Amino acid sequence: MVLRPTVRMHLRSRPIWPTAHSTSHMKAHVMADIVVEQGRAVRTASKRKRTSLRNAMGRKSTVAFFLTLPLILLIALLVLYPAVYSVHLATLNKSMQRFVGFGNFTFLFNRDTFWMVVKQSCIFAVTAVFFKALMGFIVAHFVHNIPAKGQRKWRGMLLVPWVIPPAMSTLAWLWLFDPSYSAFNYTLSFFGIGPINWLGDTSWARFSVILVNVWYGAPFFMIMYLAALKSVPDQLYEAAAIDGANWWQKIWFITLPMMRNIIAITTLFSLIVTFANFDIVRILTSGGPLDRTHLFATWAFKVGIEGSDIPLGASVSLFMVPILAIAAIFILRDVNKRGNEA
Amino acid sequence: MADVTLRKVIKRYDDVEAVRGIDLDIADHEFIVLVGPSGCGKSTTLRMIAGLEDISDGDIMIGGDVVNDVPPKDRDIAMVFQNYALYPHMTVAENMSFGLRLKHYPKAEINARVTEAARLLDITDLINRKPKQLSGGQRQRVAMGRAIVRNPKVFLFDEPLSNLDAKLRVQMRIEIKKVHQKVRTTTVYVTHDQVEAMTLADRVVVMNKGRIEQIGTPNELYHKPATRFVAGFIGSPAMNFIPCRLEDSGGKLQIRLADRIAFALPPARAVRYNALPRTENLLLGLRPEHLTESNAHLEPGVESFDTVLDVTEPMGMETLVYFGLEGTPVCGRVNPNAGAKDGAPMRLAMDLNNMHLLNEATGVVL
Numbered sequence: 153m154v155l156r157p158t159v160r161m162h163l164r165s166r167p168i169w170p171t172a173h174s175t176s177h178m179k180a181h182v183m184a185d186i187v188v189e190q191g192r193a194v195r196t197a198s199k200r201k202r203t204s205l206r207n208a209m210g211r212k213s214t215v216a217f218f219l220t221l222p223l224i225l226l227i228a229l230l231v232l233y234p235a236v237y238s239v240h241l242a243t244l245n246k247s248m249q250r251f252v253g254f255g256n257f258t259f260l261f262n263r264d265t266f267w268m269v270v271k272q273s274c275i276f277a278v279t280a281v282f283f284k285a286l287m288g289f290i291v292a293h294f295v296h297n298i299p300a301k302g303q304r305k306w307r308g309m310l311l312v313p314w315v316i317p318p319a320m321s322t323l324a325w326l327w328l329f330d331p332s333y334s335a336f337n338y339t340l341s342f343f344g345i346g347p348i349n350w351l352g353d354t355s356w357a358r359f360s361v362i363l364v365n366v367w368y369g370a371p372f373f374m375i376m377y378l379a380a381l382k383s384v385p386d387q388l389y390e391a392a393a394i395d396g397a398n399w400w401q402k403i404w405f406i407t408l409p410m411m412r413n414i415i416a417i418t419t420l421f422s423l424i425v426t427f428a429n430f431d432i433v434r435i436l437t438s439g440g441p442l443d444r445t446h447l448f449a450t451w452a453f454k455v456g457i458e459g460s461d462i463p464l465g466a467s468v469s470l471f472m473v474p475i476l477a478i479a480a481i482f483i484l485r486d487v488n489k490r491g492n493e494a
Numbered sequence: 495m496a497d498v499t500l501r502k503v504i505k506r507y508d509d510v511e512a513v514r515g516i517d518l519d520i521a522d523h524e525f526i527v528l529v530g531p532s533g534c535g536k537s538t539t540l541r542m543i544a545g546l547e548d549i550s551d552g553d554i555m556i557g558g559d560v561v562n563d564v565p566p567k568d569r570d571i572a573m574v575f576q577n578y579a580l581y582p583h584m585t586v587a588e589n590m591s592f593g594l595r596l597k598h599y600p601k602a603e604i605n606a607r608v609t610e611a612a613r614l615l616d617i618t619d620l621i622n623r624k625p626k627q628l629s630g631g632q633r634q635r636v637a638m639g640r641a642i643v644r645n646p647k648v649f650l651f652d653e654p655l656s657n658l659d660a661k662l663r664v665q666m667r668i669e670i671k672k673v674h675q676k677v678r679t680t681t682v683y684v685t686h687d688q689v690e691a692m693t694l695a696d697r698v699v700v701m702n703k704g705r706i707e708q709i710g711t712p713n714e715l716y717h718k719p720a721t722r723f724v725a726g727f728i729g730s731p732a733m734n735f736i737p738c739r740l741e742d743s744g745g746k747l748q749i750r751l752a753d754r755i756a757f758a759l760p761p762a763r764a765v766r767y768n769a770l771p772r773t774e775n776l777l778l779g780l781r782p783e784h785l786t787e788s789n790a791h792l793e794p795g796v797e798s799f800d801t802v803l804d805v806t807e808p809m810g811m812e813t814l815v816y817f818g819l820e821g822t823p824v825c826g827r828v829n830p831n832a833g834a835k836d837g838a839p840m841r842l843a844m845d846l847n848n849m850h851l852l853n854e855a856t857g858v859v860l
Contacts, residue, residue: 387579390546395593395644396567405592409583 241466248463256467265443266468269451273472275358276447277427280365281419284426287366288373288418295374296381307375314371322435325364326351329436351437354444361433361445365426373418380414381407413487420483424476448472496557496647496680497522498543503552505538512538514704515552520682525674527683529691530701530727537652539701540684544650545569557647572641573650577657578633580625580640586612587621590639604643611639614676615669631662638670642677649674651683655690667693688728692716700724722857725779725850731814734785734824736778737854740770749778749846752820760795760847767851770860779850779859782814785826787834788843795847806834815840 208214245252260266295306313321328334329350340346350360384407392402408415430449433439439446439454446454448468456465498520505513513535520526528536541547543554545566553560561569572593580589587608594604612618615635625633634654641649654670655663671694674681685691691698692712700707700715700723707727708720719725725733739750747764750756759767770776788798804823807814808830815826815834826842828834851860 385577385579387575387577388581390544390566391573391575391579391581391640392592393546393566394544394571394573395640396596398567401596406581409581412583 238466244463284369287370292377380411499555501553506550527691527695534701535704572646576653578637607643611642649681738778757797775854777852784845787828787832788841
């Protein structure tokens with residue numbers, strides 16, 4: 153407040169120098185913003201006549217735009233440009249010399265392997281996300297019921313799978329799945345089971361990649377659901393208990409509806425990430441056996457990088473966009489609808 | 495509908511006893527209010543009746559059956575919570591019918607009961623709204639509606655009005671009383687507000703530090719408090735406690751408040767207090783309304799004295815006057831036309847017919 157007269161004087165004393173104006177004006181504007189709730193004096197200050205440039209510089213939206221500009225540039229550089237570039241790539245022929253339009257896509261649509269990858273990606277993503285959410289939900293309930301004193305420790309330990317870089321932890325799983333001398337088959341041998349060819353048999357290989365993905369992703373759901381559980385007021389459960397609900401009815405009628413938004417959002421994000429998973433499958437099976445564990449990302453890598461057909465690889469990976477967009481629309485629409493309630 | 499009985503109910507948390515042996519008989523149709531300062535164990539007692547807290551010792555009976563180990567859902571009670579605890583994802587009708595739906599009542603029966611309760615509480619128009627779209631008072635009504643449709647044996651209210659603003663609180667207080675007059679369900683109501691307790695209750699239970707201080711009708715508690723705690727807790731502004739002693743003076747029993755102030759006791763009081771030792775430290779308990787402006791015709795037992803007022807608070811229908819008596823702050827209520835002014839001298843009258851005498855050490859009203 154004390155500084156404002158000085159700023160005004162400053163503005164008046166050098167009226168022909170626009171840069172000084174805008175900067176000094178910005179200072180004044182920031183000050184005005186800070187004290188805006190305190191008194192009328194500020195309003196009179198903002199009534200001062202301004203040039204349109206000064207006006208534009210002073211507007212909150214302009215300031216906001218400049219403040220977010222670094223991030224916008226970063227996103228444009230690292231997300232927008234590659235996305236547009238991959239669309240461009242997908243329209244070229246293998247040697248990237250000739251424009252083929254939808255040629256790559258029609259080629260893909262006629263290949264059985266492509267449709268198998270589509271099917272596998274869907275099975276992989278849906279099953280893995282479902283079990284991640286289920287495991288996360290169950291474990292979150294257990295952790296929620298641990299007395300507050302020991303809870304931190306358990307939360308920390310249960311998050312470990314999620315914080316280890318998946319490429320590294322998947323290597324450990326690779327050894328665990330080794331058919332001849334792994335811990336799994338060794339243990340199972342005591343019960344007269346196996347040996348199981350974890351990564352060599354098509355069904356077991358699919359099971360294994362899903363298992364590792366669930367192991368890696370469940371802690372994220374656990375921590376999100378734990379936060380959601382903690383935000384449900386205890387009194388709702390007490391009211392439900394008095395209304396005659398048993399534990400299952402409390403979960404069905406209170407917990408799940410109260411967590412609906414967080415379930416929808418975590419499912420959406422996990423669906424996207426899981427659908428685009430690369431590292432786990434790449435390390436465990438490289439898409440084998442017989443391409444039966446390939447996902448979009450791994451198969452795009454195979455045809456694009458290993459098969460030296462970059463445009464085809466780009467086409468494969470682009471195919472994820474419409475599928476995920478549809479899922480996102482459905483899930484987020486529900487979130488918006490529900491958002492008005494609580 | 496049923497009576498509720500508590501027998502030596504104790505609640506221990508680790509080493510702390512929150513409730514230290516409560517004995518209480520609540521008759522069928524009765525409206526009982528548990529009142530006391532925060533931490534006195536009143537909410538814990540209510541939650542034990544509800545079954546939301548285990549009891550550490552003793553017995554709780556509802557309708558003659560011991561319910562110590564019966565879960566809340568099987569106790570046939572309904573509870574209204576301080577923050578209403580409405581299910582935010584359900585409409586008003588769904589909130590109210592939730593308990594009935596869980597018990598698989600026929601749809602027509604549920605509809606009839608919800609409609610009836612909504613009509614009783616004047617929330618028929620809100621039946622399809624979500625709790626978020628309701629004001630505090632409306633939520634309060636829905637919470638009560640949820641209790642009413644169940645038609646339970648006992649209503650339990652846990653400070654239901656403390657989230658409302660002062661004006662609405664008065665309005666809902668009357669509303670609750672009306673509802674109880676209509677449905678006549680046995681009610682246990684917890685509050686820290688003594689006005690709520692006095693206005694709603696058939697009988698008030700004053701609790702302090704996990705024990706019952708006194709049980710009685712509002713008038714009994716006001717006019718015949720058993721302890722200093724009850725005397726000071728019930729009534730606003732609170733009762734004055736003035737250190738005093740009994741003296742014999744010329745064959746009469748008199749009460750000495752200060753070196754210069756001593757009053758002869760009215761005959762009835764003199765007989766009652768005559769056996770007390772003269773050396774004991776006592777407290778004179780006098781409600782502010784028994785300290786009024788003096789006038790020419792003093793009734794027997796009313797004694798006048800001069801003082802200098804510290805502060806006056808004009809309330810409109812009366813003026814509260816504050817002054818010191820030998821260092822003890824005292825409050826009186828005078829007529830607004832009596833000319834009470836800050837810092838001015840004033841002649842006041844003390845109605846000893848309505849006095850209480852307390853033992854300073856034990857706090858017992860003698």
